[in-house]
Amino acid sequence: MAAxxxxxxxxxxxxxSARTLFSSRKPAVRTAGRWRGVASAAVVGGGxxxxxxxxxxxxxxxxxIRRAASLVTDSSSTFLSQTTLALTDAITDYSKAVxxxxxxxxxxxxxxxxxxxxxxxxxxxxxxxxRAEVNDRxxxxxxxxxxxxxxxxxxxxxxxxxxxxGAEHASVTIRMNIQVARSLVEEAQKLSxxxxxxxxxxxxxxxxxxxxxxxxxxxxxxxxxxxxAYLRED
Numbered sequence: 001m002a003a004x005x006x007x008x009x010x011x012x013x014x015x016x017s018a019r020t021l022f023s024s025r026k027p028a029v030r031t032a033g034r035w036r037g038v039a040s041a042a043v044v045g046g047g048x049x050x051x052x053x054x055x056x057x058x059x060x061x062x063x064x065i066r067r068a069a070s071l072v073t074d075s076s077s078t079f080l081s082q083t084t085l086a087l088t089d090a091i092t093d094y095s096k097a098v099x100x101x102x103x104x105x106x107x108x109x110x111x112x113x114x115x116x117x118x119x120x121x122x123x124x125x126x127x128x129x130x131r132a133e134v135n136d137r138x139x140x141x142x143x144x145x146x147x148x149x150x151x152x153x154x155x156x157x158x159x160x161x162x163x164x165x166g167a168e169h170a171s172v173t174i175r176m177n178i179q180v181a182r183s184l185v186e187e188a189q190k191l192s193x194x195x196x197x198x199x200x201x202x203x204x205x206x207x208x209x210x211x212x213x214x215x216x217x218x219x220x221x222x223x224x225x226x227x228x229a230y231l232r233e234d
Contacts, residue, residue, distance in 0.1 A: 062165075062166060065165045065166070066165055066166045066167040066170075067167075068165075069158075069161060069162040069165040069166075069167040069170055070162070070167050070169075070170040072158055072161070072162070073155075073158050073159070073162050073167070073170040073171070073173065073174040074170075076151075076154055076155045076158045076174060077155065077173075077174055077177045079151050079154065079155075080148075080151045080152065080154075080155050080177060080178065080181050081177070081181070083144065083147050083148040083150075083151040084148060084151075084180075084181040084184050084185065085184075086144045086147075086148075087141060087144040087145055087147075087148045087185060087188070088184050088185060088187075088188040090137070090140045090141035090144045091141045091185075091188040091189060091191065091192050092188055092191060093137050093140070093141075094134070094137035094138055094140070094141050094192055094195070095188075095191040095192045095194070095195040097130070097133045097134045097137045098134055098192075098195035098196065098198075098199050099195055099198070100130055100133075101127070101130045101131060101133075101134050101199065102195075102198055102199055102202050104123075104126060104127050104130055105127065105202050105206065106202065106205075108123050108127065109205065109206060109209045109210075111123075112209065112210075112213045113213065141192075148181075148185065151181075152178060152181065152182070155174050155177065155178050156178065158174060159171045159174045159175050159178070162174065
């Protein structure tokens with residue numbers, strides 16, 4: 001659990017850095033000269049929404065395209081930052097749920113033969129409930145992971161489009177945001193992989209401990225008496 005706390009603390013530090021990076025950029029579009037149309041950036045649902053604008057007298061079409069590209073990179077970065085934070089939080093919650101399940105299973109194995117029938121029933125209910133929690137958390141982070149992958153691909157496309165249009169600074173910035181997002185997710189994935197490994201080790205220990213218990217207890221405690229709900233694969 002100490003490793004989980006240290007990893008979660010480092011992940012929190014990286015997420016704070018990502019928020020600072022993603023939120024520090026100023027809107028790329030500024031009004032200049034006398035407009036024949038309207039150009040603006042509006043906040044809609046936590047993201048940026050581009051309002052179509054017409055060419056101004058003082059700006060060329062290339063300049064307007066670069067400004068539009070910068071606006072798109074801003075909104076895409078917002079999408080990426082939100083999906084990244086949602087994914088890393090979901091993975092961290094999954095890792096915590098797995099560690100809780102491991103602790104419950106180890107506690108049960110340590111108490112084999114010492115519990116009453118009523119106490120064992122209570123233990124089964126807690127373990128089964130925690131297994132359901134692990135499955136729910138895993139489904140949640142898989143769902144966010146799919147959205148995050150789409151966000152990364154979108155930002156990569158936007159970065160290329162910004163570069164081709166001449167908005168080099170916007171292109172470089174969004175590529176930096178992609179790197180930060182990937183770093184955040186990689187750190188979170190290390191926590192989940194560590195939790196999965198420890199859960200697998202616990203399953204091996206379960207098999208060995210159950211075999212030892214059955215051998216020492218005799219026929220009255222054979223494998224058929226071990227609840228199927230506990231032996232079922234997670």
